[in-house]
């Protein structure tokens with residue numbers, strides 16, 4: 001049966017290298033019968049978590065803030081797989097992605113024990129260099145803390161400008177990863 005896949009695109013560049021990885025991943029996943037919904041976070045008016053611990057009272061609107069996250073919450077709740085897609089920024093995920101991810105805490109607040117919903121996850125990243133060790137460590141620990149299952153990653157180094165990724169073999173890897181979901 002097809003799975004529901006939500007992609008959080010943390011790149012601010014709409015036609016950038018991260019987006020190219022997402023497009024290839026999507027092609028593979030949709031070809032395999034899965035449903036893919038991509039959220040371009042930069043264009044979504046998403047505010048930082050206020051740390052109020054007041055969310056979780058209304059599952060339809062788990063956070064007290066009402067902004068672009070209202071589009072993501074229902075898709076996130078229904079998703080089988082969450083794909084974190086981001087350029088490497090200072091050896092980590094971009095601020096856009098980290099900001100949106102913090103706001104997912106409001107969904108955990110719906111549970112009396114703050115349990116995070118169990119998901120599968122994949123990681124798509126682009127970078128000028130090729131040192132992904134810090135972000136891989138962060139991602140692996142995040143999976144462990146959340147109790148999520150890692151389904152794979154494509155980490156494309158050596159790409160800086162928009163379009164640098166064109167024809168890169170990692171696009172084939174991203175397509176294959178999507179198909180393998």
Ligand SMILES: Cc1cc2nc3c(=O)[nH]c(=O)nc-3n(C[C@H](O)[C@H](O)[C@H](O)COP(=O)(O)O)c2cc1C
Pocket residue numbers: 011012013015016017018019086087088089090091092126127128129130131159160161162
């Ligand atoms: C604020 C900022 C921080 C960056 N930090 C890193 C970094 O730590 N390591 C690296 O290899 N590339 C770094 N880069 C380069 C980007 O990761 C690279 O240009 C990537 O291809 C951008 O992806 P995009 O086209 O999806 O925006 C940085 C770029 C910016 C703008």
